[in-house]
Amino acid sequence: MRSNFTLEFWRDGDYFVGRLLEVPGVFSQGETLEELQENIQDAYEVMVTQERVPAPPGAERQSVELEV
DSSP: OOOOOOEEEEEETTEEEEEETTSTTOEEEESSHHHHHHHHHHHHHHHHHSOOOOOOTTOOOOOOOOOO
16 A cells, blocks of 8 residues: 655755654655665665554553643
């Protein structure tokens, strides 16, 4: 399945740095824009396919309200 995302990118020295706006936490870089696109694909796959680490025994949960 293919989906469209927005890649926001900028130059940082010799590298292109970018992130997916729709998926917080997915950042990457590349020497070329094409390399950035390949690396952002890899970063996305890692983010959405990684297994969640279980909480340690005795961990608690609570609701929290945040200013957004």
